[in-house]
Amino acid sequence: MKRLGVGFVGTGWVVNTYHAKAWRGVRHADITAICDLEEERAKTTAALCRELGVGNPKVYRDVSEMAKDPKVDAIWITVPNYARIPVVKAITEEVTQGRAELVGLVCEKPLGRNVKEARLMLEMVEKASMLHGYLENQVFMPSLVKGKEILWKRGANIAGRPYLARCSEEHGGPHTAWFWDASRQGGGALNDMLCHSIEAARFLLTAPNEEKEALIPRAVSAEIASLKWSSRPKYVERLREMTKGEIDYSKKPAEDMGRASIVYETKEGLLVLSELSTSWSFVPGERVYLELLGPEYYMQIDSLNPEMKIFFSREIKGPSGEDLVEKQAAEQGFMPVLPDETSTYGYTEEHRHMVESFLNGKMPRETWKDGVFVVELLMACYMAAEKNKKLSFPPARLEDFVPKVAQGTWNPKDIIKATFE
Numbered sequence: 001m002k003r004l005g006v007g008f009v010g011t012g013w014v015v016n017t018y019h020a021k022a023w024r025g026v027r028h029a030d031i032t033a034i035c036d037l038e039e040e041r042a043k044t045t046a047a048l049c050r051e052l053g054v055g056n057p058k059v060y061r062d063v064s065e066m067a068k069d070p071k072v073d074a075i076w077i078t079v080p081n082y083a084r085i086p087v088v089k090a091i092t093e094e095v096t097q098g099r100a101e102l103v104g105l106v107c108e109k110p111l112g113r114n115v116k117e118a119r120l121m122l123e124m125v126e127k128a129s130m131l132h133g134y135l136e137n138q139v140f141m142p143s144l145v146k147g148k149e150i151l152w153k154r155g156a157n158i159a160g161r162p163y164l165a166r167c168s169e170e171h172g173g174p175h176t177a178w179f180w181d182a183s184r185q186g187g188g189a190l191n192d193m194l195c196h197s198i199e200a201a202r203f204l205l206t207a208p209n210e211e212k213e214a215l216i217p218r219a220v221s222a223e224i225a226s227l228k229w230s231s232r233p234k235y236v237e238r239l240r241e242m243t244k245g246e247i248d249y250s251k252k253p254a255e256d257m258g259r260a261s262i263v264y265e266t267k268e269g270l271l272v273l274s275e276l277s278t279s280w281s282f283v284p285g286e287r288v289y290l291e292l293l294g295p296e297y298y299m300q301i302d303s304l305n306p307e308m309k310i311f312f313s314r315e316i317k318g319p320s321g322e323d324l325v326e327k328q329a330a331e332q333g334f335m336p337v338l339p340d341e342t343s344t345y346g347y348t349e350e351h352r353h354m355v356e357s358f359l360n361g362k363m364p365r366e367t368w369k370d371g372v373f374v375v376e377l378l379m380a381c382y383m384a385a386e387k388n389k390k391l392s393f394p395p396a397r398l399e400d401f402v403p404k405v406a407q408g409t410w411n412p413k414d415i416i417k418a419t420f421e
Contacts, residue, residue, distance in 0.1 A: 031055035104131030111371030113186025155297030188254030201274035
């Protein structure tokens with residue numbers, strides 16, 4: 001069977017922590033190229049790939065040159081949110097001009113910082129007639145996939161379809177400064193992580209034999225707040241120190257907490273609900289918490305309740321790290337351990353699926369159309385939060401909407417303003 005040569009553009013934290021390591025579970029594909037504006041960063045990631053045995057990638061600083069490499073059949077886009085449009089423009093230009101032969105592109109979540117950007121990304125890849133995959137790892141989590149299979153087969157077939165999905169992801173805050181910068185990232189915690197919860201909930205609420213489009217969003221309500229990182233001087237200063245003075249939430253804050261409710265209508269005319277929440281102010285470490293409720297059944301997934309936990313007394317002291325769970329905040333006490341986070345969070349399965357889809361000339365089950373859909377709902381959430389009211393979906397002027405958070409004009413105290421319209 002032919003092997004797929006994959007080039008990565010962007011060598012940030014998620015690539016070195018999850019994507020490269022997840023590739024150990026991917027068959028019929030090698031990481032053949034790494035591109036980054038900073039050559040030393042690219043060399044570091046290339047060395048990691050060789051150490052892991054997932055490829056012997058060539059290093060590039062120019063994505064246009066990497067696209068023309070005959071050993072690169074597809075490109076995984078993992079650059080920061082603000083850099084994705086020029087990267088995709090450069091790649092698709094090489095393809096449409098006949099200088100590069102690529103099967104497809106894969107892009108990390110979210111697809112764009114707003115609806116206009118996301119739609120432009122989709123337009124460019126479709127114009128180049130390429131396959132496209134959207135990296136939403138949570139819908140590939142083995143526990144989520146298995147849980148959905150069992151509940152729909154054993155529960156929904158007898159008692160009726162589920163009516164409520166509750167999905168949450170939370171941790172203590174991002175690793176890299178640009179994530180904290182709402183103008184570069186597109187928002188705060190809601191934009192960064194509610195994209196996961198939106199798609200995980202839709203996945204759970206959609207029947208195995210249904211198209212995702214069968215679930216139609218009808219109404220959206222949301223709320224955003226800054227509970228820790230801009231409201232408390234101690235943590236404003238800590239964030240400033242963590243980012244070497246780059247981020248100052250006393251001047252331009254972003255939300256560190258967000259929650260939303262999305263009402264969907266099924267093809268039978270039933271209304272089902274997704275309740276979503278996210279946070280950058282959850283101290284214990286990365287937690288994915290998922291629930292699905294139906295007439296006579298229930299499912300729960302809690303990533304911080306794994307099969308293994310360890311205990312260290314006060315006598316055990318050492319350097320801090322993240323060897324137990326992503327973004328852990330303690331080294332003593334009774335603590336959960338995730339032996340293989342790349343598998344738990346769905347990274348291995350998502351890459352395996354993307355590779356197999358491209359090798360078979362098929363669109364993956366998560367495409368850039370899904371990425372656009374998620375961004376549309378994210379922006380509707382921000383709009384609802386700003387208006388402090390429930391909105392019909394899609395609301396007017398969604399394509400041109402840019403959240404106040406991203407514009408740098410958001411006031412965290414807006415949360416207490418009542419709307420009397």
